[in-house]
Amino acid sequence: MASLKTLLYLGLFLFAEIITAADPNSKAENVRWTSLDFKTMLTWTTKTPQQTYTVKFSRPDGDWYEPHNCIEMTASECDLSAELRPFNVFYTADILTDNEDHDNDYGHDEFQHTESTPFNPYRDSNISAVEFSVRALNASTVRLDITDTLTSVHEGSKQLTIRDIFRKDLKYKIIYYKSGNTGNRENISDSSRAEVTKLDAATSYCFMVAAYIPSRPKSTQLGAWSRQLCQKTHGESNSMHELSTGALIAVIFVLLTVFIIIVTVTALCCRKRQQTDKSLQTTQSQTSAPV
Known part of the structure; x- marks a missing residue:
């Protein structure tokens, strides 16, 4: 009875594995490119945990290449920053959802492949703030x-x-x-x-x-x-020019007024002095005249 129960559980387990492997929903989904300052990542999601993936991408020559860091990986992202050369061409990536019985023939199990949209680093990579x-x-x-x-x-x-x-x-x-x-x-x-x-x-x-x-x-x-x-x-550089036009006119008016006052006072003082000198000379002349 125990061995029959064990066989039953084993059969259910194998059946679940087969269903999972054949389920198109287990493959990579929501594939998208994210790129900032030419750091370019290919990301995706999946409904099946503990799954492994292999990424390939096409170059302009039409051939497909496997980056060494994205083969049979458990992560759901692949860094392609160093692979996409030249920059100003379109690349397409293909994500293969690996199975234990996968024979590594890239042409088989087409339902396990998910292809990305085309991506051009030169045209599409975002640029951060300078x-x-x-x-x-x-x-x-x-x-x-x-x-x-x-x-x-x-x-x-x-x-x-x-x-x-x-x-x-x-x-x-x-x-x-x-x-x-x-x-x-x-x-x-x-x-x-x-x-x-x-x-x-x-x-x-x-x-x-x-x-x-x-x-x-x-x-x-x-x-x-x-x-x-x-x-x-x-x-x-001259502080006078930093003043407003009205203030500048006012300053000029004050300076001109002060100048006129100084000139006027100087002129009056000179005239008074001249008059004083003249009066003194007249007095001295009269004093020195013979009686």
């Missing part, structure tokens, strides 16, 4: 120095930036506004050093920057916006 600094050059111009974001791509010992990959396609979009004002202005820079001109003197402006690749589809043209930085433009 860092930048800002300083005033004069009363009407500020300069922004933008740091090109590092990617997950290495060539030898060098870690590439987005400028290394996009080259002339990379631009930067700058939005700015007067501090306390809601009206935005926009500027596009071809380089990582940008000058914003025609600003008001002695005025605080706030700036935000994002990578901008106009050759891409509209949905991925713009990277994430940076944090906001504010900078005040220079005033004139």
Whole structure:
């Protein structure tokens, strides 16, 4: 009886395994690409735990390749960052849900394969927020120095930036506004050093920057916006020019009045002195005359 019960349990177990292996719902589902700064991951979900997967992807030559880190894996993600070369072409991935009795023939068990949508790293990888600094050059111009974001791509010992990959396609979009004002202005820079001109003197402006690749589809043209930085433009070096027009006129009027008073008082003093000297000379002349 015990052996019969054991055989029954074994039969049920094998039957469950067969049903699971044949169930199309056990294969990978919800396959999607996620990519930030060319760190590209292929992710998926499954209804069957303790399952293993093997990932292959197609290159432009039409052949399929197996990345060594994504063979018979239990995780539900595969890092393809180092595999997708060149960047500006479309790749398609295929996820094979492995079975214990799988004979490694890629053509068999088609219901266990899940194919991804096409993915182009150059067009589709998202770009994170850039860092930048800002300083005033004069009363009407500020300069922004933008740091090109590092990617997950290495060539030898060098870690590439987005400028290394996009080259002339990379631009930067700058939005700015007067501090306390809601009206935005926009500027596009071809380089990582940008000058914003025609600003008001002695005025605080706030700036935000994002990578901008106009050759891409509209949905991925713009990277994430940076944090906001504010900078005040220079005033004139002569403090008199920092005054308002009305105050400047008032100061000039006061100075002119003081000048006129000084000149008038000086002139009156000189005249009185001359008169005193003349009277003294007349008195001395009369005293010295013979009787």
